[in-house]
Amino acid sequence: MPTEDPAVPIVCTECETETRVPLSEVADALSRHNEGTHGGEEVAEVDPGLKDQLADLVAEDIGLFEED
Numbered sequence: 001m002p003t004e005d006p007a008v009p010i011v012c013t014e015c016e017t018e019t020r021v022p023l024s025e026v027a028d029a030l031s032r033h034n035e036g037t038h039g040g041e042e043v044a045e046v047d048p049g050l051k052d053q054l055a056d057l058v059a060e061d062i063g064l065f066e067e068d
């Protein structure tokens with residue numbers, strides 16, 4: 001099963017927007033939005049509910065839960 005970039009929801013509480021971007025573009029999208037829209041303040045962030053899942057994904061990537 002190929003490990004494609006999962007789409008990650010980015011939420012901005014101030015703009016009340018939610019955007020999905022590929023995992024590899026999250027950092028870029030966040031800094032672009034926060035720089036461009038909020039003068040560099042870190043308003044937009046990865047959906048907090050997803051951070052745990054992301055941690056799991058990363059853990060899987062490094063083989064913590066590898067079984068066979």
Ligand SMILES: [Zn+2]
Pocket residue numbers: 012013014015016033037038043044
């Ligand atoms: Zn915003």
